[in-house]
Amino acid sequence: DAGITQSPRHKVTETGTPVTLRCHQTENHRYMYWYRQDPGHGLRLIHYSYGVKDTDKGEVSDGYSVSRSKTEDFLLTLESATSSQTSVYFCAISGPEQTQYFGPGTRLLVL
Amino acid sequence: DAKTTQPPSMDCAEGRAANLPCNHSTISGNEYVYWYRQIHSQGPQYIIHGLKNNETNEMASLIITEDRKSSTLILPHATLRDTAVYYCIVRTGNQFYFGTGTSLTVIP
Secondary structure (H helix, E strand, O other), rough: OOOEEEOOEEEEOOOOEEEEEEEEOOOOOEEEEEEEOOOOOOOOEEEEEEEOOOEEOOOOOOOOOOEEOOOEEEEEOOOOOOHHHHEEEEEEEEOOOEEEEEOOOEEEEEE | OOEEOOOOEEEOOOOOEEEEEEEOOOOOOOEEEEEEOOOOOOEEEEEEOOOOOEEEEEEEEEEEEOOEEEEEEEEOOOHHHHHHEEEEEEEEEEEOOOOOEEEEEEEO
16 A cells, blocks of 8 residues: 555544554655544545644644654654544555555544 | 535446546636545545546546536446445645545446
8 A cells, every 4th residue: 555554553542541643654755644534524634744843734633633753654643532533544645746645544442 | 615526326337337426616727636436444545636638547537527617537347346435536735625425336
């Protein structure tokens, strides 16, 4: 899948605990994205990064933070997980032509 | 606010062409149309994209109307493995706006 891995692939956590999801790429692409997907919705953008230490918010960024300290890794953090953040999270990368390529996803369940 | 409108579901007989429509009546001149598909709960898979000319690749053809307000994705010979949710997306800058897609079922 275009050199993108996500970890963990599945996670169960409790309300109020911090959670960090990792996206790793081997393509050296500048742009990286985090989306969430819920039943009845398409993918919705949470945050994206356009370079090391350069990030911006998407349409559903509340409750999430991101960090990118090196080109290959883009981290998504839920500071205090809530049940409404139960979802499938997808990471994507894009290169010079802006076509996005997606990772396999992380299923997160917040109890 | 979804920028595209697609029928929620469609069926297609195996071996026939699948024609998936998409309406993007508010598209602006520099916005591209992309098509992706998602099989089960896998990550979306890129199919094709275009700006105003028709495009073809090994997977599909993309037909964009002259006024750019709608487009059609054509899978020329649908197989059972093409059963998936197909998303028509308008790219604005670096951001993709997904709608809810069309669930295509290919029938044997």
